[in-house]
Structures are given as structure tokens and as C-alpha cells.
Amino acid sequence: MRFFIPIFCITLSLWGFNVSKGKTLLLTLPSPSGIIASNDHNISVLLHPCDPTKGIAMLPIDYYALSGEHNLTWSAPGKKEAIVLTIVEGDYPTETLSVNPAKVTPPPEALDQISAEKEEASLLYATFTPVRYWNKPFILPIESNITSAYGSARTYNGTLKSYHGGTDFRALTPLPVRASNNGIVVLVKERYYSGGTVIIDHGEGLYSCYFHLSRFDVHTGDYVTQGQTIALTGDTGRITGPHLHFGIMLHGIQTDPLDLLKQIEHLFTSTKGLL
Numbered sequence: 426m427r428f429f430i431p432i433f434c435i436t437l438s439l440w441g442f443n444v445s446k447g448k449t450l451l452l453t454l455p456s457p458s459g460i461i462a463s464n465d466h467n468i469s470v471l472l473h474p475c476d477p478t479k480g481i482a483m484l485p486i487d488y489y490a491l492s493g494e495h496n497l498t499w500s501a502p503g504k505k506e507a508i509v510l511t512i513v514e515g516d517y518p519t520e521t522l523s524v525n526p527a528k529v530t531p532p533p534e535a536l537d538q539i540s541a542e543k544e545e546a547s548l549l550y551a552t553f554t555p556v557r558y559w560n561k562p563f564i565l566p567i568e569s570n571i572t573s574a575y576g577s578a579r580t581y582n583g584t585l586k587s588y589h590g591g592t593d594f595r596a597l598t599p600l601p602v603r604a605s606n607n608g609i610v611v612l613v614k615e616r617y618y619s620g621g622t623v624i625i626d627h628g629e630g631l632y633s634c635y636f637h638l639s640r641f642d643v644h645t646g647d648y649v650t651q652g653q654t655i656a657l658t659g660d661t662g663r664i665t666g667p668h669l670h671f672g673i674m675l676h677g678i679q680t681d682p683l684d685l686l687k688q689i690e691h692l693f694t695s696t697k698g699l700l
């Protein structure tokens with residue numbers, strides 16, 4: 426949507442977008458460089474994967490972001506635009522889950538491990554690798570039914586309240602897990618909550634995550650290509666049964682993976698954008 430404000434702002438137009446919490450605003454911009462600035466941080470404009478004359482910006486909206494209008498500015502050499510981003514509530518279901526009580530109230534001896542894993546993940550996701558390893562749309566890691574979508578408001582064992590930060594795929598028997606796209610494996614580990622875990626850095630602040638695995642087929646530091654088998658599904662970590670949890674972290678924010686993958690695919694099939 427694009428409209429112009431008369432009189433007050435003759436050269437500055439205004440773009441407006443509504444985005445639900447947990448989704449990503451993916452903008453196509455008329456210049457391959459520049460920044461999107463908000464009150465608290467800036468996001469660099471990246472090269473469009475199909476059109477070198479254009480740029481893209483991916484702005485993930487945190488699940489717990491405040492609703493309402495946020496003023497942003499896009500600027501590139503000789504160009505500037507105001508953007509009003511309106512954050513709205515997502516339409517997510519609720520889920521009640523029963524899991525091993527130790528995965529809701531961890532024993533004291535597990536607290537150091539949990540804390541170290543949380544810190545390690547935060548540092549990892551905050552790392553911006555200034556390279557794009559992918560040049561085609563992302564794929565799903567397995568072909569199977571979705572058993573739980575991103576964003577469900579969850580209650581574990583009637584007490585712990587959280588939300589689902591990824592997409593779950595049915596995997597009653599161990600299935601090969603494919604790399605969603607090219608990238609560098611940056612973590613292969615058994616973790617307390619996510620069980621057998623593989624994380625791939627796709628560059629430019631985008632990571633894909635694969636949880637509850639029963640076998641690893643890659644090592645930290647490996648370069649993997651799209652479709653390559655990286656692991657087997659399993660039932661490790663905080664689970665109600667065997668499945669694959671697939672997540673995307675973008676600029677340190679856990680965003681709806683299928684929403685983002687669909688928008689990235691759209692970049693390859695359409696030149697539609699702000700122009």
C-alpha cells in the first residue's frame with residue numbers, strides 16, 4: 426500500500442504495512458543498498474536475489490512485540506521514505522501439552538546446562554555473517570503432516586505458559602532431515618529442551634533450526650547444500666512424542682518459518698514490490 430501526504434510532505438511519501446506478531450515484513454526496495462531505521466535499531470538493505478537493481482529488507486516481528494504503529498525510515502543514496510509499520514495480534518490457537526515434568530521444572534543439576542545453552546544460542550543468533558549462502562528458495566526439511574504450527578499459545582503440564590516457536594512435522598519413525606538451504610552448520614548438540622539439535626547459518630542473520638533429532642549426519646563447521654541429509658528425526662528433549670521441530674531465527678528473533686519461506690519464494694516468482 427502506498428499513498429502520499431499532501432502539503433506537509435511534498436517529497437516524502439509514506440508506506441504503510443500491517444504485520445502480525447511472529448511474522449516477518451519482507452520489503453522489496455527500489456535500490457540494492459540503504460538501511461531501514463527505527464527508534465532502537467537499523468537493518469541493512471540486502472541485495473534482491475533475482476534483481477541486482479533492487480534491495481530487500483527482512484524485519485521479523487517478535488511474538489511479544491507491542492501492538493500499534495511504529496515509525497520507520499528507509500534511506501538510500503538520494504532517496505528516503507517514511508514507513509508506518511502497524512503490528513497487530515496474530516491469529517494463533519492454544520495448545521495444552523503433557524511432557525516429562527523434568528522438562529517443565531528442571532532438577533537443580535540441570536540449571537547450569539540450561540543457562541549455558543541459552544547463552545550460547547543468544548550469542549549464535551546475534552552473529553550476523555555478511556555472506557548469503559543461498560541463491561534459491563528454501564525447502565521444507567521433511568515431507569510430512571504439520572502437527573503444530575508456529576505461534577500456538579502453549580501450556581505445559583497445566584502450569585508453564587509459552588508459545589510454539591517453530592513448526593512441528595509428524596515423524597513417528599526416524600526420517601531423514603534435509604537442509605532447508607545452503608549454509609554452514611554452526612551447532613550440533615544434545616540440548617536440554619530441544620534435544621538433538623542442528624543449526625545452520627544461511628548468512629545475513631538467517632538461521633534454520635532442527636530439534637529433537639535422534640542422529641547427527643553433520644558436524645559443526647560443515648558446509649551443507651540444500652536437500653542434504655543432516656540428521657534423523659527423533660524424540661529427544663521436551664516433547665510429547667517423536668516429531669521434527671523446524672524453526673527460523675532472523676536477526677535474533679524467532680519468526681514463523683513457513684511464512685518467511687513463502688515470502689522468500691515469492692521473491693523468485695514475482696517482481697512485485699513497492700515500485
Ligand SMILES: [Zn+2]
Pocket residue numbers: 573589590591592593669670671
Ligand atoms: Zn515444535
